[in-house]
Amino acid sequence: MALKLFNTLTRSVQEFQPLEGNRVGMYCCGPTVYDFAHIGNWRTFVFADLVRRTLEFSGYAVQHVMNITDVEDKIIKRVREQQCTLREFTGKFEAAFLDDLKALGCREPHQKPRATEHIAEIIALIEKLVARGVAYKAADGSVYFSIEKYRGCGCTYGQLLKLNLDEMRAGDRVASDEYEKESLADFALWKARVPDDGAVFWSSPFGEGRPGWHIECSAMSIKALGETFDLHLGGEDLKFPHHEDEIAQSEGATGRPFVKHWLHGAHLLVEGKKMSKSLGNYFTLRDLMTKGFTGREVRFLLLSAHYRETFNFTLDGLAGARTSLARIDECVGKLREAAGSAARPSVQAAPPAGSANLVTRFTAALEDDVNISGAWAAVFDWVRETNKALADNSLSAGGAATALAAWEQVDSVLGIGGKAEAEIPAAIQALAAARATAKQAKDFKRSDAIRDELKALGWVIEDTPKGPRLKRL
Numbered sequence: 001m002a003l004k005l006f007n008t009l010t011r012s013v014q015e016f017q018p019l020e021g022n023r024v025g026m027y028c029c030g031p032t033v034y035d036f037a038h039i040g041n042w043r044t045f046v047f048a049d050l051v052r053r054t055l056e057f058s059g060y061a062v063q064h065v066m067n068i069t070d071v072e073d074k075i076i077k078r079v080r081e082q083q084c085t086l087r088e089f090t091g092k093f094e095a096a097f098l099d100d101l102k103a104l105g106c107r108e109p110h111q112k113p114r115a116t117e118h119i120a121e122i123i124a125l126i127e128k129l130v131a132r133g134v135a136y137k138a139a140d141g142s143v144y145f146s147i148e149k150y151r152g153c154g155c156t157y158g159q160l161l162k163l164n165l166d167e168m169r170a171g172d173r174v175a176s177d178e179y180e181k182e183s184l185a186d187f188a189l190w191k192a193r194v195p196d197d198g199a200v201f202w203s204s205p206f207g208e209g210r211p212g213w214h215i216e217c218s219a220m221s222i223k224a225l226g227e228t229f230d231l232h233l234g235g236e237d238l239k240f241p242h243h244e245d246e247i248a249q250s251e252g253a254t255g256r257p258f259v260k261h262w263l264h265g266a267h268l269l270v271e272g273k274k275m276s277k278s279l280g281n282y283f284t285l286r287d288l289m290t291k292g293f294t295g296r297e298v299r300f301l302l303l304s305a306h307y308r309e310t311f312n313f314t315l316d317g318l319a320g321a322r323t324s325l326a327r328i329d330e331c332v333g334k335l336r337e338a339a340g341s342a343a344r345p346s347v348q349a350a351p352p353a354g355s356a357n358l359v360t361r362f363t364a365a366l367e368d369d370v371n372i373s374g375a376w377a378a379v380f381d382w383v384r385e386t387n388k389a390l391a392d393n394s395l396s397a398g399g400a401a402t403a404l405a406a407w408e409q410v411d412s413v414l415g416i417g418g419k420a421e422a423e424i425p426a427a428i429q430a431l432a433a434a435r436a437t438a439k440q441a442k443d444f445k446r447s448d449a450i451r452d453e454l455k456a457l458g459w460v461i462e463d464t465p466k467g468p469r470l471k472r473l
């Protein structure tokens, strides 16, 4: 079967066909680095990671680009409030974002272009739009995109969602980076310098100023992936105006189709409500880590629902993620022991009944528009059948190694396995090492005391034939 994905452009699930061979250019709108990313943002970035891993699993060579929006309205406002330089301000949130991305087990994008380092490309793109007659300088000194002129060239504004363009009044303009459907109007490509911008401005043929948010993504994606590329992703809130404007700017400048396939992830709610600081239901990854959860647990939970369904995030759900991961870890840990030195899968050795099926079922689910629930069902059926075979002692070392190889294959997409040890805090690992030393020295009083100390900290230590193993209580 071939990979099928929903395409917002055609509003249908269709076979994914890259423009060229097995190479896929994929652009995901990155973070606006004005604060720590929240758990809703993380749903979208983990979704992008899942799509990239699914493509790689399907044999595609992906070029994953994720921009860093490091100049836009919200950033300028905070730079002004905090009286620091743009880079001082955005640098710390960009670093935090990349740390969190790693903690969530996401593969690092191949390119992470910053908007402030693409001002020349942005200006060149605006110049093209002006030259083609679809952009104009207004009396306020800013340059706007003319929807009327664009449509006059036979281009479609409103490719991702239906817009009521008849209600639009020619000449209406919107200067802010984010606006509602009701404010459908010409939007700013270059914003003329105003006193509130402080030191954040660049010179350009249109005068001093700064780019609008939408043109940044058009310029960076075209530079990284070409005028037409395969796949563009983002959260559903970006369809309008951001992605619609990206299409208009890019197609308006190049005269070619911008993106073949658009994918949008649905939003995340917390305890059934839109996240907001005033409701107290607003979490960053760091907030959840302070509560004792790990990036791996958050990743698991974010990966539990289909990307086109709204996901209701709860702290109970996160606790449930811990339990589910423990089931997988226990099974994989036992398989490792059973495989022993038979590290290589053996063709002759019979794997547990479900393993033969695991990769087939998992692959079929992913190819069906990334049906993650079907993929998890395959995993948990496999865990149950493997546990049964382990309990019956019906698994040879070669069979266990074959089962492990199947797990590792599916985990190249899930990205949750094999991290158990890495996530054991250093202090806990040090205690376990001290206990091993005490045991070796036959100081059982001390080794028992350390065991109790570990227990009080929420960890049990199990002595196995392969040595001690730490597990969360």
Ligand code: AMP
Binding pocket: 029, 030, 031, 032, 033, 039, 040, 041, 042, 043, 044, 234, 235, 236, 237, 238, 266, 267, 268, 269, 275
């Ligand atoms: P921003 O940093 O605000 O530009 O947002 C980064 C990404 O997070 C975008 O793709 C947004 O669509 C996405 N996003 C924002 N809020 C949510 C949410 N509640 N659930 C899922 N994705 C979100």
Ligand code: ZN
Binding pocket: 028, 029, 030, 217, 242, 246
């Ligand atoms: Zn974008």
